[in-house]
Amino acid sequence: MxxxxxxxxxxxxxxxxxxxxxxxxxxxxxxxxxxxxxxxxxxxxxxxxxxxxxxxxxxxxxxxxxxxxxxxxxxxxxxxxxxxxxxxxxxxxxxxxxxxxxxxxxxxxxxxxxxxxxxxxxAKGELLAGAARGRSHAICLTIGTGIAAAIVIDGKLVRGGHNLAGEIGHDTVAGLTRSCPCGKVGCLETVVSGPGISRLAAEAGLQSWQSAGGMPTAEDVARHCSANNEQALGIYRYAAELLAEKLETAVALLDPEIIVIGGGVAKAGEPLLAPLRQRLHERFPWLQGQLSVSLAELGxxxxxxxxxxxxxxx
The missing domain is CATH 3.30.420.40 (ATPase, nucleotide binding domain)
Incomplete structure (x- = not known):
């Protein structure tokens, strides 16, 4: 058997x-x-x-x-x-x-x-067989319904004292006013998430590709990016800048070799990764060529x- x-x-x-x-x-x-x-x-x-x-x-x-x-x-x-x-x-x-x-x-x-x-x-999958394969120091994020990070130090996943290490999505951002399902106001994931991208797209008047007049999804925004729609590109640039702001401290503290990003929102690719990479390399110029910002490889x-x-x- x-x-x-x-x-x-x-x-x-x-x-x-x-x-x-x-x-x-x-x-x-x-x-x-x-x-x-x-x-x-x-x-x-x-x-x-x-x-x-x-x-x-x-x-x-x-x-x-x-x-x-x-x-x-x-x-x-x-x-x-x-x-x-x-x-x-x-x-x-x-x-x-x-x-x-x-x-x-x-x-x-x-x-x-x-x-x-x-x-x-x-993160364990990407470490074993994906984008972080062979790396000992990494930050792996998934951006979907919410956003969270996994931290890898010396090849080991860090869970934290209360199994809450990496809950970056519930760190608040100055100026954001939308309520989060966690009960707080202004959490990062109210913007940097599938629902957050969708809301920004609707407010910008972007259309759904699936149904006329329907609520645009993060995938719709990614398609608009592929067509070089400036509003769509601006939405992803804004989300990337908010995420970069939160990752700056993590990079300074942890000195990762690679940041791996997966989840549905990451399928947009370079419209999200390029401004994130640029912002981090501007803040840490000595890490250019040494800190990779990459898409997850395994879906x-x-x-x-x-x-x-x-x-x-x-």
Whole structure:
């Protein structure tokens, strides 16, 4: 019987499930909406976990070839995630308060389950097989529904004293006045995130590519950037400058070799990275040619690889 492992990336918008064999090959990948098309699962962790567990089991059962046996599952999850006790707390983008995720999911799947923060999970994948491969000092960010960073020092992920290291999205920015789901006002992620970019685009009068009169998404703004739309380019430049302001202190303190950026907003590419790179190199001219600012290489597979390696160390 073939032994397989699940690696799962839980995002505020979508969840991606990957199934791997013991040779680290990705056998299947399934995407589903985290909260449902009408947000019907918002705050309902139990219903969400049941849905994901069922999909993992269905996907494992449908693999071609010899029968498969799920032996363990790893998850990357937003919020305050404690890998030691398996509890997720204050996952505001999911509406979760305090959820014993690893215990409940282990009971549903009948296999060991390990969890970590979603951005640290993404960073582990990029360290093992992506843009940060071979680097010992890195800052890895994901920009999607929210924004968070993972810090790598001497090749090790830093979690902090309360498993909250890297929550850059909830650092406030002077002059921003929009409320954040965390309860504060003016958090970085009210601008530097998918919803933040979307709001700025709507206020600028940019159109959706998907539906006439619809709310433009961050992907729409990226498409407008590709067409050299000055408003779209200005939105990404503004977001990059706010992010650079927050990263300046991190660069000064941590001296990373590389900053890796992933997530849906990062798909815009150079309209986001170029002004960020320029700002950081202006502030730290001695790091030009030594500090890389790069896109993640693995897409959503990075988080799947990282989650898989939460439970597979072979």
């Amino acid at each position: 073939k032994r397989i492992y699940a690696g799962v990336d839980v995002g505020g918008t979508g969840t991606v499930i990957g199934l791997f064999d013991e040779q680290r090959s990705l056998l299947a990948k399934v995407k589903l909406e985290t909260l449902g098309s009408n947000m019907e699962l918002f705050g309902d962790a139990e219903a969400y976990m049941g849905m994901v567990a069922n999909r993992i089991k269905e996907t494992a059962a449908s693999l071609p070839g010899s029968p498969s046996m799920l032996v363990a599952a790893g998850f990357g999850i937003p919020g305050q995630v404690n890998p030691d006790d398996g509890i997720v707390a204050d996952a505001t983008n999911l509406g979760w308060g305090r959820v014993p995720f690893a215990r409940v999911m282990s009971e549903l799947l009948q296999v060991p389950v390990r969890i970590d923060h979603d951005v640290r999970t993404f 959503d597979d990075g988080a799947l690889i990282g989650a898989f390696h939460h439970v597979f160390e072979g």
